Amino acid sequence: MTSLSAAFNVHNLLGISVSADRSEYSRVVKRIILEYTPFLQNDVPDPVIRIKIGAIRERPHKYTRVDGKYLVNETSLYCEDSYKVAKWRILINGFDSDVIELRIEPNWFAKDLIPAILVTPLIGLQLMKKGCALVHAAGIANAGGTLITGFGSSGKTASVFRAAEKGYKILGDDHVILKDGHVISFPTALSLFSYNIPPSMWSIPWRRQVQQKALLNKATFGYANLVTKVPIEEAFPNAIATEAVLKMVLLLQPSVCDSELVTKIERSFLVEAWLQNIVSEASYFFKYLFTYLYSNPSSLLHNYEESLKKLLVANLGECKHLFKVVFPRGAPAEFLEIVQGEI
Amino acid sequence: MSRVINYNIHGILGIQINWDAYPRVSLEDLNLKLNYFRVADLEKPDIQVHIGRFAAGLDGSNVYERKYFVSEDSVYCEDHMLSNKWMIQLSGLESMAQLRLDVYVRSHTLRSLLAPGLFAHILLIPILEIKLLKMNYLLLHSAAVSKDGRAYLLSGRGDSFKTSLVMNLVREGYDYMGDERVVVGQESILSFPTHIKILSFCIAKLQDEHIGLLDRVRLVEFLARSPNANLPVTDRSRLAGLLYLSPSSTAFQANTLDIETAVTKMKYNLRLDHHEMTKILGVDRSPIAGCLTAYIASHPDSELAKVWTESCDRMRGIFSNITIHDLAIPLTYNTETTDFVKQFLI
Numbered sequence: 014m015t016s017l018s019a020a021f022n023v024h025n026l027l028g029i030s031v032s033a034d035r036s037e038y039s040r041v042v043k044r045i046i047l048e049y050t051p052f053l054q055n056d057v058p059d060p061v062i063r064i065k066i067g068a069i070r071e072r073p074h075k076y077t078r079v080d081g082k083y084l085v086n087e088t089s090l091y092c093e094d095s096y097k098v099a100k101w102r103i104l105i106n107g108f109d110s111d112v113i114e115l116r117i118e119p120n121w122f123a124k125d126l127i128p129a130i131l132v133t134p135l136i137g138l139q140l141m142k143k144g145c146a147l148v149h150a151a152g153i154a155n156a157g158g159t160l161i162t163g164f165g166s167s168g169k170t171a172s173v174f175r176a177a178e179k180g181y182k183i184l185g186d187d188h189v190i191l192k193d194g195h196v197i198s199f200p201t202a203l204s205l206f207s208y209n210i211p212p213s214m215w216s217i218p219w220r221r222q223v224q225q226k227a228l229l230n231k232a233t234f235g236y237a238n239l240v241t242k243v244p245i246e247e248a249f250p251n252a253i254a255t256e257a258v259l260k261m262v263l264l265l266q267p268s269v270c271d272s273e274l275v276t277k278i279e280r281s282f283l284v285e286a287w288l289q290n291i292v293s294e295a296s297y298f299f300k301y302l303f304t305y306l307y308s309n310p311s312s313l314l315h316n317y318e319e320s321l322k323k324l325l326v327a328n329l330g331e332c333k334h335l336f337k338v339v340f341p342r343g344a345p346a347e348f349l350e351i352v353q354g355e356i
Numbered sequence: 357m358s359r360v361i362n363y364n365i366h367g368i369l370g371i372q373i374n375w376d377a378y379p380r381v382s383l384e385d386l387n388l389k390l391n392y393f394r395v396a397d398l399e400k401p402d403i404q405v406h407i408g409r410f411a412a413g414l415d416g417s418n419v420y421e422r423k424y425f426v427s428e429d430s431v432y433c434e435d436h437m438l439s440n441k442w443m444i445q446l447s448g449l450e451s452m453a454q455l456r457l458d459v460y461v462r463s464h465t466l467r468s469l470l471a472p473g474l475f476a477h478i479l480l481i482p483i484l485e486i487k488l489l490k491m492n493y494l495l496l497h498s499a500a501v502s503k504d505g506r507a508y509l510l511s512g513r514g515d516s517f518k519t520s521l522v523m524n525l526v527r528e529g530y531d532y533m534g535d536e537r538v539v540v541g542q543e544s545i546l547s548f549p550t551h552i553k554i555l556s557f558c559i560a561k562l563q564d565e566h567i568g569l570l571d572r573v574r575l576v577e578f579l580a581r582s583p584n585a586n587l588p589v590t591d592r593s594r595l596a597g598l599l600y601l602s603p604s605s606t607a608f609q610a611n612t613l614d615i616e617t618a619v620t621k622m623k624y625n626l627r628l629d630h631h632e633m634t635k636i637l638g639v640d641r642s643p644i645a646g647c648l649t650a651y652i653a654s655h656p657d658s659e660l661a662k663v664w665t666e667s668c669d670r671m672r673g674i675f676s677n678i679t680i681h682d683l684a685i686p687l688t689y690n691t692e693t694t695d696f697v698k699q700f701l702i
Contacts, residue, residue, distance in 0.1 A: 075604070075605055075606050076604065076605050077602045077603065077604040077605075077684065078515065078516075078602075078603045078604065078605075078687055079513045079514075079516075080513045080514040080515060080628070081514050081515030084605075164420045164421050164650075164653065165420075165421045165422075166421050166422045167419075167420075234436070234438055234439070235436060235437075235438075236437070236438055266418050266419075266654075267418070267419040268416065268417065268418050268419060269414045269415055269416060269417045269419065269425065270415075270416055281656065282656050282657075285652065285653065285656030285661065286653045286654075286656065289649045289650075289652050289653035290653060292649065293421075293641060293646065293649045293650075296631070296641045300628070300631050303624045303627050303628050304513075304624075304628060306620070306624045307513065307621055307624035307625055307628060308602070310613075310616075310617045310618075310620035310621040310624070311617055311620075315620045339418070342419045342422075
């Protein structure tokens with residue numbers, strides 16, 4: 014295998030292939046490998062996500078132009094987009110079909126954005142077609158699986174670190190797959206920032222890198238907000254589990270308050286919070302998807318949000334223990350104990 | 357110098373905007389989106405906008421992404437990009453009877469783009485949309501013209517030549533109702549003219565909506581010389597048809613749309629609107645969209661959370677008795693486009 018291609022097998026649920034047409038894009042392939050290392054395989058027979066990195070010359074055949082920048086037809090969407098200094102061209106082909114092709118032409122700065130804003134949401138979309146849900150949550154397991162979920166910066170990663178210290182197995186730091194009441198691991202690389210590492214973990218080997226990036230963030234008045242990516246196996250050696258029966262979901266809710274409060278929540282509450290979370294987390298992807306759906310209102314995906322909610326409810330299975338954990342922001346609670354007491 | 361502006365939208369809804377410190381010299385006034393609706397007095401505004409410093413009460417708020425603070429009744433957001441900093445608070449969300457928007461902007465670089473008044477008016481549109489919906493009206497992203505008491509919606513995303521078409525149709529004797537948005541009630545359309553002076557200039561002087569550099573100079577001159585040169589607006593007309601404009605690489609083509617398809621299309625049109633502004637601010641998500649998302653996540657059973665379903669239900673009711681077409685038009689505007697579109701205004 015050269016550094017210009019890679020293949021991933023996500024628990025035999027779906028396969029992904031990645032290839033680049035020029036050596037200058039090998040760093041992008043490497044970045045994708047870093048993100049999804051645990052799924053890396055030599056070869057995947059029928060990938061349902063085909064990622065090609067390289068120059069995009071052709072445009073969709075017989076397209077409609079939306080907002081002056083998206084070119085859309087019945088199967089595909091092309092656009093040029095940017096975030097800060099990162100720029101990319103993409104051509105997504107086959108939104109409605111079993112196999113999606115994602116072609117990307119990124120500039121130098123776009124490397125770090127590709128997995129989070131394009132690949133992971135696409136994996137979510139393809140898993141949805143197979144009846145399982147990719148949820149934005151950390152997963153930990155001892156006897157059963159616990160999901161720790163919440164919006165960005167709500168303390169998921171910090172909780173995973175704390176759970177690992179207590180001997181929990183790790184299923185995923187940012188996302189996990191839900192299937193018929195089971196949590197299936199999605200151990201993507203950890204995203205470390207100076208604010209999500211608990212003080213007890215300050216001895217970690219990437220500390221210097223994290224600190225330097227925090228400094229750069231300050232120096233650029235918050236413009237450069239670089240993440241330190243660490244393969245999850247390195248952070249938690251021999252602590253990665255692959256599957257657990259879902260026992261509990263904790264919705265983390267940092268708040269301007271003085272003490273913790275744990276309350277039971279309904280499925281509908283959790284699912285609505287999840288939906289809002291997903292749409293805001295992957296706002297670029299949803300901009301593309303909504304643009305596609307605007308042009309193709311008869312698409313199978315036209316009721317995307319309602320279908321996703323139903324899918325989430327169904328895949329929660331028999332899980333009864335759904336809690337919202339309100340805690341003072343900036344001081345993640347020792348909520349695992351608190352919640353154990355509740356049950 | 358403090359200042360107050362009142363807007364009355366067709367007697368349905370009142371808006372009051374308060375500036376704490378209004379700059380001595382400002383071009384904002386020429387360009388405020390809602391100038392058409394300005395009135396001297398307003399009894400009780402349904403939406404109150406305050407531009408200036410404000411203190412946010414954050415105690416007990418839920419925090420999202422470290423920048424959105426949600427309480428029972430309000431959501432507060434504080435964010436910055438380089439030297440631009442903005443604080444927004446939207447309150448009154450629990451009952452939605454009276455909404456209040458507080459805006460404070462500090463900007464050194466993009467002064468013209470981030471003039472607080474313009475910024476607040478952009479933020480105001482989604483809020484207006486929600487408030488009107490709760491009063492059984494829709495604020496739709498569509499242009500509209502009317503003839504002989506029959507109104508037609510020309511709907512399309514950005515760059516779909518809504519404005520050029522309106523300009524040419526007005527020249528050909530159609531009545532103007534709105535070129536960006538219109539208010540839609542049961543079977544009737546109410547005007548919602550934005551940037552009416554600029555549009556008057558375009559109709560008087562330009563071929564299409566494209567304003568070149570030289571035209572900008574002429575525009576300023578036009579605004580200064582003829583401050584009252586507003587084109588006539590038809591305020592109310594009966595909804596007769598809906599046309600989607602799709603600039604397309606194929607030639608002219610028309611398809612009839614069924615009601616569900618049309619509603620889905622309009623739904624995603626509105627959803628995509630909430631992503632606007634991201635370019636101006638250099639952020640990945642519009643602050644007002646972020647505020648609404650955080651509030652709905654925190655209060656999934658709230659009135660606000662029902663907005664999308666309600667707006668689709670209303671659209672279904674309103675569009676059920678009209679003809680709906682999706683029109684493929686060329687990627688560059690020309691007079692043939694007007695002729696083609698006119699065939700469907702019957």
